[in-house]
Amino acid sequence: xxxxxxxxxxxxxxxxxxxxxxxxxxxxxxxxxxxxxxxxxxxxxxxxxxxxxxxxxxxxxxxxxxxxxxxxxxxxxxxxxxxxxxxxxxxxxxxxxxxxxx
Numbered sequence: 001x002x003x004x005x006x007x008x009x010x011x012x013x014x015x016x017x018x019x020x021x022x023x024x025x026x027x028x029x030x031x032x033x034x035x036x037x038x039x040x041x042x043x044x045x046x047x048x049x050x051x052x053x054x055x056x057x058x059x060x061x062x063x064x065x066x067x068x069x070x071x072x073x074x075x076x077x078x079x080x081x082x083x084x085x086x087x088x089x090x091x092x093x094x095x096x097x098x099x100x101x102x
Contacts, residue, residue, distance in 0.1 A: 005093045012086045019079040023058060023072060031067050 021043050027035045028042075035041075038057065041050040058064045058076050065073065095101075 002093065002096060005089055005096070009086055009089045009093070012082050012089065016079060016082045016086070019075055019082070020054065023075045023079065024054075026069070026072055026075070027067075030069060034067060 024035070024038075024041050024043070027038065028040075034057075038053050039047070039050040041054060058072075059080055064076055
């Protein structure tokens with residue numbers, strides 16, 4: 001059970017990274033001004049400042065909706081859901097370890 005939970009968590013993290021890459025790629029080609037305002041992020045050029053801008057624009061606010069891009073709306077909704085799943089799995093794993101079930 002423990003191994004399965006960690007494997008699912010690994011998939012959640014990989015999926016989140018993929019979603020961030022897809023969002024950045026979409027704004028790079030479809031919404032250039034927004035991409036420039038975000039600091040021109042790419043997978044290989046993602047600084048802490050870019051990550052904070054990304055989180056504040058897409059994850060913790062609804063400013064991305066001004067782009068009127070349905071694909072970005074769905075990607076952001078998925079990116080907002082995955083950390084909740086990841087934290088839930090982490091809590092489950094911690095509970096299993098602390099109770100001695102694993």
